[in-house]
Amino acid sequence: MTITTLDTPSAKPLLDWYDRHHRDLPWRVAPGMAARGVKADPYRVWLSEVMLQQTTVQAVKPYFERFLQRWPEVTDLAAAETDAVMAAWAGLGYYARARNLKKCAEAVANEHGGVFPDTEEGLRSLPGIGDYTAAAVAAIAFDRQAAVMDGNVERVISRLYAIATPLPAAKPAMKQKVALLTPADRPGDFAQAMMDLGATICTPKRPACSLCPFRGACKALKLSDPELFPVKAAKKEKPVRYGAAFIAVTADGEILLRRRVDSGLLGGMTEVPTTAWTARIDGETSAAAAPFAAAWQASGTVIHVFTHFELRLSIWRAAIATKIDRNDGWWEPVTNLEAQALPTIMKKAIAAAIPLAFKTSKG
């Protein structure tokens, strides 16, 4: 008997658990189908995996359905207008994902004959596909024995082996454990089972260990408290930045919009004119920083929390009698804002100035 066998639980109890308790999701096929020659559509798997990066299943579902309805095949997405893709992605966050999604679709359509590469290495070379997504698509869509490790799997593995090394330093060791656990038979189901286990049983808080197929093998459960794992490096404090946003409204109900540069925060997305977002309260939050002179009226403050800073945006509104010609933007009817590539912070800013701009406005 090898050390590997002594140290590595069987995947069988997990697959049995998955057969009974798997989540039904729009991009999935039923468990065990791969063995009968029925594989998930690589386009659907890839699209869902990119959308699910750092994003909840609940948030992804409606976006996934809309994308699939509008662009049923990867070649359809490749042929789409980038602005249309950005507008469809608006609200989902991490907008570089949308730009890379489009680039990836184009690469598949133009350089791979419209067919996704069926190996982890081939997938990994495409835009927006990193270690996790390459392994996930390879395993789920192509039945490859790839080691799939996301945040769920990290949590399960860290507990199963009581790994005391903090993340992200522990990742390579964890990946090795996943590779040893991943079976040659049903690797795609195994990957999805590990993620479902992490999402529903081996949760960050109050895990349901009594229902876990690994309860007999889990070192954290035996030696310590599973909730103490994974150990993570301390997080940095979020700084606060300040700025102002300007909503200019014409008599016939149009507002001034412009396009952000392709790189960086909210890259390529649509915005109302704003100042730079600086670390201190100063003149940049006042009407003096507006793109042009008008009777700017204070319309409150919008607070929005990004990944690495908090933004406090002073909102200014002005009624514009004569539409000023702008070469750095365009006038858009308020009735057509839903079709724009407006990130959530911009919808909040507009809603603060024009409460009825969006049906779903939370004021």
Add this chain to the structure above:
DNA sequence: TAATCGTGGTA
């Protein structure tokens, strides 16, 4: 390696 990059839900 560390910083950057959104948003909404939950306890």
Add this chain to the structure above:
DNA sequence: TTACCAAGATT
């Protein structure tokens, strides 16, 4: 209310 975090990738 605050803190955490959810199927990470890129630079």
